[in-house]
C-alpha cells in the first residue's frame with residue numbers, strides 16, 4: 001500500500017499562515033476575541049497550527065463528533081463530547097479538517113445556533129468539490145477532488161493522523 005502526497009507540509013504551513021491572516025482581518029473591526037471550536041479528532045493538527053496565526057484573543061473550545069467508518073460516512077453523527085461554556089454573544093469559528101458531504105457541519109451548526117452566538121463561520125483546511133446543505137466555508141484551504149485523504153489529523157480507521165502532510169492511499 002503506497003501513500004501519495006497530495007498537499008506537502010510546506011504548502012500546509014503557507015496556507016495556514018494565510019488563513020490566520022484572513023481570519024484576523026475579518027474579525028478585527030468586529031471584536032477583540034473569538035471562540036475557535038475544534039472538531040475532534042481530525043482537526044487537531046490544523047487547529048493547533050491555525051490558532052497561533054490568529055492575532056487576537058482566541059478562546060479554545062473542543063467538541064468530538066464522528067460519522068465515518070473506513071472511507072464511508074455512516075450518515076449518523078455520533079456526539080462524543082460537546083461545548084460546555086456558554087457561546088451566547090460570542091463570535092465562533094468552527095475549525096474543520098475536511099468538509100465532504102457537509103453532514104457533520106450541518107449538524108454542528110444546527111445545535112450551535114441554539115446557543116445564540118453572535119456569529120458562526122467555518123475554516124476548513126480541505127474542502128471537497130461538492131457543497132451540499134448550502135454550507136458556506138468562509139475560510140477554505142485547499143479545494144480537492146474526490147480523494148479519501150489521510151494525514152495532518154485525518155485518519156483511515158484511526159491510523160495515519162500523525163503524518164505531517166496530506167496524502168491518499170493509492
Ligand SMILES: O=P(O)(O)OC[C@H]1O[C@H](OP(=O)(O)OP(=O)(O)O)[C@H](O)[C@@H]1O
Pocket residue numbers: 039040041042043065066067068073096097098099100101102103104105154155
Ligand atoms: O462533511 P462530512 O462528510 O460530514 O465529513 C467531514 C467529517 O468527517 C471527518 O470526521 P470523522 O467522522 O471521520 O471523525 P474524526 O474527526 O474523529 O476522524 C472529518 O474530521 C469531518 O469532521
Ligand SMILES: Nc1nc2[nH]cnc2c(=O)[nH]1
Pocket residue numbers: 068098099100101147148149150154155156
Ligand atoms: N480521513 C478522512 N475523513 C474524511 N471525512 C470526510 N472525508 C474524509 C476524507 O477524505 N478523509
